[in-house]
Amino acid sequence: MSEIYNVYCDESCHLENDGIKVMTLGAMWCPLSKRVEIAQRIREIKVKHGLKSDFEIKWTKVSKGQLEFYLDVVDYFFDDDDCHFRGLVVPDKSVLNHEQFGQSHDDWYYKMYFVMLKTIFEPKSNYRVYIDIKDTLGHEKIDKLHDVICNSQYDFSHHIIERMQRIMSHEAEQLQLADLLIGALGYLHRGLTSNEAKLALIERIKERSGYRLTHNTLLKENKFNLLMWNGKGGF
Template sequence: MPKLFNIYCDESCHLENDDIPVMVLGAVWCPVDKVREISERVRELKRQHELLSPTELRQNNAEPFEIKWTKVSRSKADFYLSLVDYFFDDDDLHFRGVIIDKTILDHEIRHQSHGTWYYKMLFTLLKPIIDPEQRYHIYLDIKDTRSEEKKRKLQEVLQNSKFDRVGFIIKRLQQIRSHESEIMQLTDLFIGAVGYCNRICWGDLADRECRNEGKIAIINRIQKRSGKDLTQSTWLLESKVNLLRWEPKELDDEQSA
């Protein structure tokens, strides 16, 4: 019998002209029947580290602290390190990221828009994750007013691919807000770490930003636990932390493909 998986997709610095050279697309996935267990474990870690909002201190039913790379600091490092360790200790959790140097993009020579290329990159992110023998729910983080368009176009790309012409493999494609899903929040954390690590290597961060000890500690922990360099591609079939440092194909290769 096919198994059903949830895939939680997020992105960082995906705009064409935001003056940030590093773009990261990422996804965390797990079996659907493990989602509740994983989410409860992450919420328990939040409680253990007393990460409660002012509202939550007054109301037991308020929204819990939301995991975000931008919130990482030295004072919260222990919590985020515990999340990283939990990710690596749980065999049901997996991450894939695509690292892109936007300074080498030349959409004009390939007669494409940044938007068209973006959906190609989303497909590049998902392609190694999707097994045609299994079934998937894909969740996209709602970020802006174009989220509905992103959902529609990704659905077109997937259905036009050899994977899922009749929509049999991808059972659901849905937008959600990150505060609704602890697993989507994990995706934000990991793509943030990958993007930050690459920006350090490329000299794109100010000295003050590079001295964020909490963020450096998380990057070091991910690299230690995974045995991977977050600036380099991994083996294509790597299942726990899978990375692709994307490079454009030669035009001759694209035309013959």
């Protein structure tokens, strides 16, 4: 029987005219059979640090007072062999020329999701993809993304990629973990330095991943996979 994986996707700074050059997309994935165990372990880490079990992990909440908690969460991710992450960084949205490529910004954003997700899927496994509901991908675009990615995998019957749907971040600890990791990537690539706790967390991710977080990893890197997308003008 095929292994089923849950894939949890999040994004940061995707809007065209938000005044921020860097955009990040990320996906944390794990076996469906380990979903509850992983969520429970993360809740236990929350309680250990005096937080409520339903406390929502968010990059924007990282502070000096909660640094040890966030360090423990990052260490848990790297220590658990069932947790995996794929991140895509667009260093400069200002180089985009959507008119030249006959696309809207939303179309391009959708294509970036495709680039980010397609390397995760293996033909002998099955996948259920959950995307943060705050993203600009509405139901129609979710359906289209599902179709395009399935077709790219020759999965015309949607057997490999079983479902793709939107959820709220408070519903899944794994989605919260994706938010934390892409937040770190975005902070680093934007050159921000004002929050010492965030800088410490980035250093821990560098240490545990073995990467500087500024270059591509090997395509088949299975734990902490990164792509720096430097396309000029479009897709």
